[in-house]
Amino acid sequence: MAKKPRIVIIGAGMAGLTAANKLYTSTSSNDLFELFVVEGGTRIGGRINTSEFGGDRIEMGATWIHGIGGSPVHKIAQEINALESDQPWECMDGFSDDPTTIAEGGFELNGSIVEPISKLFKNLMDFAQGKLPEDSEDVCYYNFASKGFKSNGVSGKQSVGGFLRQGLDAYWESCKNRDEELIGCYGKWSRKLLEEAIFRMHENTQRTYTSAGDLLTLDFEAESEYRMFPGEEITISKGYLSIIQHLASVLPPGVIQLGRKVTRIDWQPEGHQKSAEMGNGYDSRPVKIHFVDGSVILADHVIVTVSLGVLKAGTCCQDDSDSGSGKEALELEKLSDEEIIKGVSTTVSSLLKSNTNNSHDEFCNGNGKSVEIFESCSSESEVRFGKVLKTKWGSDPLFLGSYSYVAVGSSGDDLDTMAEPLPKFENGHVHVHPLQILFAGEATHRTHYSTTHGAYFSGLREANRLLQHYHCVGV
Ligand SMILES: Cc1cc2nc3c(=O)[nH]c(=O)nc-3n(C[C@H](O)[C@H](O)[C@H](O)COP(=O)(O)OP(=O)(O)OC[C@H]3O[C@@H](n4cnc5c(N)ncnc54)[C@H](O)[C@@H]3O)c2cc1C
Numbered sequence: 001m002a003k004k005p006r007i008v009i010i011g012a013g014m015a016g017l018t019a020a021n022k023l024y025t026s027t028s029s030n031d032l033f034e035l036f037v038v039e040g041g042t043r044i045g046g047r048i049n050t051s052e053f054g055g056d057r058i059e060m061g062a063t064w065i066h067g068i069g070g071s072p073v074h075k076i077a078q079e080i081n082a083l084e085s086d087q088p089w090e091c092m093d094g095f096s097d098d099p100t101t102i103a104e105g106g107f108e109l110n111g112s113i114v115e116p117i118s119k120l121f122k123n124l125m126d127f128a129q130g131k132l133p134e135d136s137e138d139v140c141y142y143n144f145a146s147k148g149f150k151s152n153g154v155s156g157k158q159s160v161g162g163f164l165r166q167g168l169d170a171y172w173e174s175c176k177n178r179d180e181e182l183i184g185c186y187g188k189w190s191r192k193l194l195e196e197a198i199f200r201m202h203e204n205t206q207r208t209y210t211s212a213g214d215l216l217t218l219d220f221e222a223e224s225e226y227r228m229f230p231g232e233e234i235t236i237s238k239g240y241l242s243i244i245q246h247l248a249s250v251l252p253p254g255v256i257q258l259g260r261k262v263t264r265i266d267w268q269p270e271g272h273q274k275s276a277e278m279g280n281g282y283d284s285r286p287v288k289i290h291f292v293d294g295s296v297i298l299a300d301h302v303i304v305t306v307s308l309g310v311l312k313a314g315t316c317c318q319d320d321s322d323s324g325s326g327k328e329a330l331e332l333e334k335l336s337d338e339e340i341i342k343g344v345s346t347t348v349s350s351l352l353k354s355n356t357n358n359s360h361d362e363f364c365n366g367n368g369k370s371v372e373i374f375e376s377c378s379s380e381s382e383v384r385f386g387k388v389l390k391t392k393w394g395s396d397p398l399f400l401g402s403y404s405y406v407a408v409g410s411s412g413d414d415l416d417t418m419a420e421p422l423p424k425f426e427n428g429h430v431h432v433h434p435l436q437i438l439f440a441g442e443a444t445h446r447t448h449y450s451t452t453h454g455a456y457f458s459g460l461r462e463a464n465r466l467l468q469h470y471h472c473v474g475v
Contacts, residue, residue, distance in 0.1 A: 003284075005032070005033050005301065006301075007036070007466060008038060008289055008301070009302075011046060011304070012044040014047075014247075015456070016037055018307070020037050021250055022460055023463045024255070025250055026472065036257060038291075039259075044248055047061040048240045053387075057085070060088060061120035062452045063235055065232065065235075067233060068232050085309050090433050106350075107185075113198070128163055146387045151208045158219055159217060160212075167270065172192070172195075179191075211401070217407050236254060260292060263292050265290070269422070285298035287436050301435050301437075302436065308418075308441070310397075311443075313397075327393065341385050386389045403449075403450040404443035415445065418439055421436075438465060439462070445457055
């Protein structure tokens with residue numbers, strides 16, 4: 001009797017479980033495949049990990065549905081009623097219409113200082129993302145942005161960070177005759193220093209959106225290819241993990257195998273081999289997956305969904321030593337709980353200090369000096385945090401980073417290349433064992449990379465590729 005094709009999915013995160021869900025629900029009635037999801041960790045969800053802290057449900061990884069209009073994650077959340085819950089959760093939905101900006105030293109800033117520079121930053125980012133048309137009503141901001149663009153160096157090697165700074169310089173150039181002093185209002189802060197600090201604050205927020213440790217490494221051209229869904233950005237009150245649990249719930253027991261870390265994948269690049277000559281020592285399945293405990297599984301098709309950091313480190317094939325994560329994140333992950341409590345308590349206390357308490361000479365702008373400087377300031381408004389719950393996405397060998405971005409010198413084409421299955425389809429030559437290794441995961445989606453929905457779409461894409469191959473889409 002002919003063997004059923006065996007499909008092994010590596011990774012039980014959003015991409016892997018979406019692929020498994022699609023393959024299983026599309027073919028369960030005719031029992032077409034043997035399906036396994038092998039996961040190196042001890043839980044499902046990957047970079048989605050809902051936890052608890054101080055009685056609240058909190059997210060250690062993915063937190064937001066980035067735009068509810070058209071998001072498949074939002075659709076599932078609605079269907080399974082995950083957007084309502086009695087338990088308190090880390091709800092950060094919506095933004096204040098009237099935010100307060102406080103400079104170090106406890107100075108509450110007037111809107112006339114914050115708003116123009118915030119608007120400049122927003123318009124520059126909109127321009128970089130292709131959202132600010134030439135006939136924009138904000139003509140002067142468009143001019144700053146296009147100045148930044150034109151003077152920004154060689155085409156194809158431009159960074160978002162470089163572009164933003166050129167835009168800021170153009171803005172400053174336009175107001176070089178104004179009075180920089182703000183005597184009596186903000187201690188030693190000058191107007192330009194405050195603008196620099198506000199601009200940097202927005203850059204830091206942008207770094208967390210894009211996960212680029214430094215915006216100078218973020219590719220300018222690729223930024224305009226990134227797509228957002230329209231509508232609100234919301235959190236999931238029952239937890240992001242409820243989406244994952246829903247996807248996994250259709251799979252029969254035994255399909256998902258935890259604690260199965262893959263160390264190597266052997267496949268058959270050459271097309272001419274016949275099954276008997278394949279030399280994998282077992283039978284006619286072309287792919288051999290090796291696990292850390294020395295066991296192996298043979299497969300006809302493997303969908304690899306591990307993160308870009310893991311792929312770059314060659315973890316699947318070699319060792320765990322080299323990480324693709326940002327330096328700053330890795331340094332933060334090394335801090336002890338006591339160091340974190342001290343640093344965060346000091347920073348928050350410094351913001352609560354009134355300007356009369358301000359005894360330091362230097363402004364810190366969020367750099368490492370803050371801790372030392374404010375340690376010497378004694379104050380009654382000292383705050384001390386008592387408990388820490390921390391993640392290690394950067395150094396955990398199963399992730400080696402939070403989410404991907406397109407680095408300067410790379411392009412959207414590289415993302416498409418990463419999504420191409422092996423062996424490659426060359427010169428019309430059909431391999432005797434096609435589609436041995438397929439790639440999914442957020443980093444393989446050209447326009448929605450970095451997100452849970454990008455991971456979802458990539459899992460669906462690879463499941464559909466196999467379903468089409470076996471002529472059973474829509475079964
Ligand atoms: C802190 C943080 C905040 C985020 N916030 C958001 C957000 O608000 N909104 C949003 O949309 N996205 C957010 N993201 C990104 C989002 O979580 C990811 O894009 C998405 O979950 C990635 O899913 P994936 O299936 O591609 O990869 P993963 O979730 O990484 O799944 C891959 C799986 O492969 C497993 N694996 C790795 N190596 C091996 C091996 N050798 N053998 C076997 N298994 C292996 C891993 O354990 C993992 O479970 C955030 C991520 C982080 C870290």
